[in-house]
Amino acid sequence: MISHKPEQVFGRDAGQPHSNRTSDNRETYDERLNHILKVATVLIAQVGYEKASMRAVAKAAGVSLAGLYHYFDSKEKMLFLIQFRAFTALLNNLREKLHGIDDALEQLRVMVKSHVGYFAANMAALKTCSHELDSLTGTAYDETRRIRREYYDLASAIVARVLDEHAPNNAFDRHVTTMSLFGSLNWLYRWYDPKRVCSPTALANQMVQQFLRGVIDAAPAKSQPEFTTPA
């Protein structure tokens, strides 16, 4: 689904096991690749892409330095795999959860919850994605940028519908509105610790409420009526 590029190698359709596909071998290959990527993700999230040396990745993953290069043919491809998989999963996750939801506000809530939830479950991956956006170059960069753009467009459309239906009169620059929301979400990786602060669900709820109604008490006090999803 990704390929059509002269080079090669990402996703599951790598180059190594072509003719033979005894399920046992295949599993081992994928498992090891996943394991290496997972370890590399954590390391990159901790020390940054440039400082995460292939030697350190190899040691953490329990393989030799040269052994890494059986799973990707460069460090940059490794980062690409990490980012591509994370962005794809994030996007698919959102699309899946959005399925069947028609109400605009509900869509927004689902989106934020999906983002926060995926984030809390995959902190290292999303930290790597948020912080190393520009560490890729050339085709790999374009490819991740394409998915990010898809995700942005989807989110943007949801925000736009919310504004159309519930704030037709405000004069906000919609790009600013959307990027503010994205900023709040993407900055999570700098401070959020699901073990110490509130739960992902509570966090998502608060962020949605703040985004929709702000922090100031409306007229009475609590009880956001539009939050019980009307028709």
Added chain:
Amino acid sequence: MISHKPEQVFGRDAGQPHSNRTSDNRETYDERLNHILKVATVLIAQVGYEKASMRAVAKAAGVSLAGLYHYFDSKEKMLFLIQFRAFTALLNNLREKLHGIDDALEQLRVMVKSHVGYFAANMAALKTCSHELDSLTGTAYDETRRIRREYYDLASAIVARVLDEHAPNNAFDRHVTTMSLFGSLNWLYRWYDPKRVCSPTALANQMVQQFLRGVIDAAPAKSQPEFTTPA
């Protein structure tokens, strides 16, 4: 003003010109240091700290590689100088503008405006500060962390007063509230271009309005009473 550390050398009190201080020499020294730091800031903002080699900095600044080391004794100290100066300026700027402002909402507006304004005027510096928070180690890290903490505490107190006075009944986690605002502000470096999007003032106004009242129209349509300036 900063020192009390055994090591040395940051701020203006470097080590080189001690006895002699013919104002001409001194000016040249400071000017050159400022120039080098400015050039380095832009370079780091463009390609990242790890990828910005000292050779590249030297070339961009018009000095030799070895010549750099007369102004700071390591690359990390250079980054520290950049961050320390930027954070200090940001903090002083905010304190200065806050002086004489008593109203809580007005303080919040001043804070956001100050942040966005300083950001728009020093994009490379704040990008470097936002993105390379963890590139420093040891004492240098602690020092920048200390100022960031001061800035956070000040902003946090402003947010807290706003909530106390205008939202005494909501049950928001205040740390989440503050970090959401910070996220929106700090994410600016990823997308904001003052030449292409709205002005810093308009941007700040919209962010404050969104933070206070959310994106949804209140009861009628426009006219936020506690809020004057449109664009």
Added chain:
DNA sequence: CACAAAGCCGAACGTACGTTCGATTGGCAA
């Protein structure tokens, strides 16, 4: 069994980096 291929590794290669060294220059002070 034989043998090809996959999987894996130790060792090395070339390079780019941060930093240091030794020397030269230029301007002020005695």
Added chain:
DNA sequence: TTGCCAATCGAACGTACGTTCGGCTTTGTG
């Protein structure tokens, strides 16, 4: 003038990095 020291430089040093090479071991297949 002489001497000193900040300022600057070209050249080198040591190191850590990404990557490659050649060969070993294992495994599934004819």
